[in-house]
Amino acid sequence: MLFEFDSDQRLLRDTARDVLAKECPPALVRDVAENGADPGPLWRTIGELGWTGLTDPAEMVELGIVLEELGRAVDPTPFLATSTQFTPLAPDAALAGRPAAAVLAGITARRDGEGWVLSGTASGVLDGDRAALLAVVTDAGVFVVPASAAAVTRTPVFDPVLHVAEVSLTEVRVSGSDRGVADPGPAREIALTGLALTMVGACQRIFDLALDHARTRRQFGVPIGSFQAVRHKAADMHVALVRARALAYFAALTIAENDPRRRLAAAMAKAAAGECQSLVFRHGFQLFGAMGFTWENDVQFALKRAKAGALMLGTAAEHRSMIAEEFHAAHL
Amino acid sequence: MQLTFDADVEAFRAEFVDFLDKNLPRESEATQRSRSSADIPPWARHWQRVQFDAGWLLPGNPPEYGGRNATLLEQYVHQMELSRRRLSASFNPQGLGIIAASLLSFGTAAQKRDWAVPILRAEITAALGMSEPGAGSDLASLRTRAQRDGEDFVVNGQKIWTSGAHDADVILTFVRTDPDAPKHRGISVLLIPTDTPGVTRRPFGTLLSPNDLDFNEVFLDDVRVPAANLVGDLNQGWAVANGSLGHERTLLWMSFAERLEDLTDDVQPTSALERDRFATLAMDAQALRLLGSEALARAARGEADTPSLSALKLLGSESVQTATEWALEAAGADALAHPARTAPESPFHHDSYGAGWFSRYAHSFAGTIAGGTSEIQRDIIAGRVLGLPRG
Numbered sequence: 001m002l003f004e005f006d007s008d009q010r011l012l013r014d015t016a017r018d019v020l021a022k023e024c025p026p027a028l029v030r031d032v033a034e035n036g037a038d039p040g041p042l043w044r045t046i047g048e049l050g051w052t053g054l055t056d057p058a059e060m061v062e063l064g065i066v067l068e069e070l071g072r073a074v075d076p077t078p079f080l081a082t083s084t085q086f087t088p089l090a091p092d093a094a095l096a097g098r099p100a101a102a103v104l105a106g107i108t109a110r111r112d113g114e115g116w117v118l119s120g121t122a123s124g125v126l127d128g129d130r131a132a133l134l135a136v137v138t139d140a141g142v143f144v145v146p147a148s149a150a151a152v153t154r155t156p157v158f159d160p161v162l163h164v165a166e167v168s169l170t171e172v173r174v175s176g177s178d179r180g181v182a183d184p185g186p187a188r189e190i191a192l193t194g195l196a197l198t199m200v201g202a203c204q205r206i207f208d209l210a211l212d213h214a215r216t217r218r219q220f221g222v223p224i225g226s227f228q229a230v231r232h233k234a235a236d237m238h239v240a241l242v243r244a245r246a247l248a249y250f251a252a253l254t255i256a257e258n259d260p261r262r263r264l265a266a267a268m269a270k271a272a273a274g275e276c277q278s279l280v281f282r283h284g285f286q287l288f289g290a291m292g293f294t295w296e297n298d299v300q301f302a303l304k305r306a307k308a309g310a311l312m313l314g315t316a317a318e319h320r321s322m323i324a325e326e327f328h329a330a331h332l
Numbered sequence: 333m334q335l336t337f338d339a340d341v342e343a344f345r346a347e348f349v350d351f352l353d354k355n356l357p358r359e360s361e362a363t364q365r366s367r368s369s370a371d372i373p374p375w376a377r378h379w380q381r382v383q384f385d386a387g388w389l390l391p392g393n394p395p396e397y398g399g400r401n402a403t404l405l406e407q408y409v410h411q412m413e414l415s416r417r418r419l420s421a422s423f424n425p426q427g428l429g430i431i432a433a434s435l436l437s438f439g440t441a442a443q444k445r446d447w448a449v450p451i452l453r454a455e456i457t458a459a460l461g462m463s464e465p466g467a468g469s470d471l472a473s474l475r476t477r478a479q480r481d482g483e484d485f486v487v488n489g490q491k492i493w494t495s496g497a498h499d500a501d502v503i504l505t506f507v508r509t510d511p512d513a514p515k516h517r518g519i520s521v522l523l524i525p526t527d528t529p530g531v532t533r534r535p536f537g538t539l540l541s542p543n544d545l546d547f548n549e550v551f552l553d554d555v556r557v558p559a560a561n562l563v564g565d566l567n568q569g570w571a572v573a574n575g576s577l578g579h580e581r582t583l584l585w586m587s588f589a590e591r592l593e594d595l596t597d598d599v600q601p602t603s604a605l606e607r608d609r610f611a612t613l614a615m616d617a618q619a620l621r622l623l624g625s626e627a628l629a630r631a632a633r634g635e636a637d638t639p640s641l642s643a644l645k646l647l648g649s650e651s652v653q654t655a656t657e658w659a660l661e662a663a664g665a666d667a668l669a670h671p672a673r674t675a676p677e678s679p680f681h682h683d684s685y686g687a688g689w690f691s692r693y694a695h696s697f698a699g700t701i702a703g704g705t706s707e708i709q710r711d712i713i714a715g716r717v718l719g720l721p722r723g
């Protein structure tokens with residue numbers, strides 16, 4: 001296995017990083033958090049760059065590169081839900097430029113003549129409140145419905161830039177042709193991997209800021225980064241990050257190549273990202289001293305994104321609990 | 333990035349597997365174990381020579397050094413096949429992986445011919461003489477002195493921890509040649525044959541047994557070493573040390589990857605807690621392989637990036653330590669028995685895993701101490717990878 005980006009992938013990463021430095025600077029994220037600024041222009045830029053076109057699972061590494069950079073920038077758009085939750089469930093329904101979300105649990109489908117009737121309430125739906133289309137997972141299959149058919153309410157959450165919603169469907173009638181038979185398993189692997197890479201990006205941002213601080217903040221006449229207790233925390237954060245990033249891109253690669261290890265690899269990716277954020281959150285926050293405790297400090301946005309990611313789609317411990325079984329099945 | 337190998341790499345693998353099938357000694361021939369890391373039993377000497385002559389010992393090398401100019405991916409599958417079958421390329425791992433490798437990087441043509449090739453062909457074995465009683469983590473403070481006298485250097489001082497020295501034919505020895513220069517700039521490297529008058533080797537036991545003899549004290553009293561045995565330029569020993577440490581850390585992360593993979597076979601989780609811990613082990617093993625393949629790719633392009641290997645060494649050694657402690661705990665009171673088998677017999681591996689879980693756990697501290705301790709690795713990462721200011 002050759003585990004290096006090729007030149008196109010490196011170019012994509014550098015381009016994404018440059019574009020996001022301009023189009024999604026910390027000031028934008030703060031403006032969204034404080035004033036509810038509209039991230040629409042960024043969303044259009046993402047479309048123009050062709051990132052919304054990365055819908056073929058064969059391009060999962062490329063999508064992952066974009067997601068890592070967006071995670072680092074604390075993306076305020078609905079790109080994650082659209083590209084890693086909706087599209088894998090309903091690839092044919094994806095509409096260029098339209099945000100979309102997935103309702104993963106809580107809705108039941110009842111047969112009614114030629115069609116189906118959907119009912120139920122789902123909480124914790126990522127970007128459910130600003131999607132145009134919803135892919136609704138039920139025991140009877142995946143249905144695509146316009147968001148206008150649902151009652152949606154944004155749920156206040158600790159990450160002020162993240163959109164999470166409660167979605168209710170009340171006797172929503174859909175035709176049989178709206179039903180995809182997609183097995184939600186492979187789609188879930190894409191969602192897990194995408195979220196893991198988003199978290200890796202957010203952790204990298206926390207780490208970058210903490211390192212800058214450790215180099216410049218002086219106490220006892222020297223930069224705090226010269227204290228070994230600080231240096232060793234930084235080294236451990238580095239190792240946690242490279243480990244999580246390696247496992248996340250491995251998962252992306254197994255998806256791109258439709259390798260039988262993809263289920264295991266996605267669980268590893270999400271578990272490692274969760275473990276990484278746990279360490280990077282703690283040490284990163286701690287190294288800032290009281291400065292990290294303020295609303296003024298932009299590190300808060302990345303801290304919250306990383307922690308929110310850890311809580312969604314299964315925690316590290318939940319994923320670890322299935323790895324042992326999967327491992328022997330997959331012959332890794 | 334790629335997950336599967338192209339047909340030509342698979343053909344290379346098949347060729348190596350075919351070579352193993354035809355040439356690997358029978359288990360009944362491989363019963364004699366090595367007694368130290370510089371002791372190669374006769375059957376293993378023969379086996380190493382067969383690998384050398386066929387160009388399978390270090391496939392990335394040119395044929396005169398036991399290889400076949402293999403590409404990076406080919407070297408990688410070669411290494412994977414060895415580790416999957418629990419085969420050691422050599423029972424003198426530091427000879428092959430550190431001393432011969434350093435000579436091929438820094439040695440003269442004559443040194444390559446007279447020392448590197450015999451080490452690679454298992455005609456002789458080698459030990460690494462870096463550490464001293466006063467110079468452990470602070471290697472650059474070493475005090476063993478070498479003074480020029482005509483065509484010779486005269487060496488006085490003491491080395492310690494010199495693994496396998498009592499069974500080795502030669503010691504790659506780090507010495508001070510300029511006591512007045514700043515400490516990193518007065519070090520040189522000499523090949524010291526162990527039968528030279530004035531070389532005294534005293535092996536001593538490990539915590540596992542007074543008879544577990546690999547550690548040595550090496551006393552050097554007026555040892556005359558021909559100047560032709562100087563490796564690299566005079567007073568440029570620190571560059572050789574960094575090269576050697578790079579080779580050592582590469583060797584180390586690969587051995588940690590192997591150990592972690594062996595552990596995924598040797599550990600059978602039976603409770604929720606053990607399954608949780610098993611997951612961490614499986615993730616560490618996978619991450620180390622992935623990161624290692626990246627490091628090998630950099631090395632193959634000639635990017636000598638020793639500091640970046642510190643993350644692999646740290647992750648690998650700490651993971652092995654954690655996993656073996658968990659395995660020891662999982663075995664409970666059964667793990668008190670010593671020696672005890674914790675894995676199937678693997679006669680072709682220098683590490684037989686026959687001494688029990690406590691021993692495997694105790695050995696993990698070799699990983700977190702030798703080749704630069706975990707604390708030193710963290711400091712290297714902080715300073716040289718992350719650019720934090722020195723204390």
Ligand SMILES: Cc1cc2nc3c(=O)[nH]c(=O)nc-3n(C[C@H](O)[C@H](O)[C@H](O)COP(=O)(O)OP(=O)(O)OC[C@H]3O[C@@H](n4cnc5c(N)ncnc54)[C@H](O)[C@@H]3O)c2cc1C
Nearest residue numbers: 460461462463468469493494495698701702703704705707
């Ligand atoms: C199994 C084994 C095999 C070995 N084989 C060889 C060999 O073949 N040849 C050879 O030359 N050497 C060999 N060594 C020696 C090895 O290289 C040294 O043990 C190692 O460099 C550490 O030195 P030390 O043991 O003197 O520990 P010390 O340097 O005394 O360290 C003791 C403790 O202090 C910590 N410490 C030291 N300095 C710092 C610092 N700046 N910041 C924070 N913490 C610090 C260390 O991390 C460690 O925890 C071997 C060691 C082992 C365990």
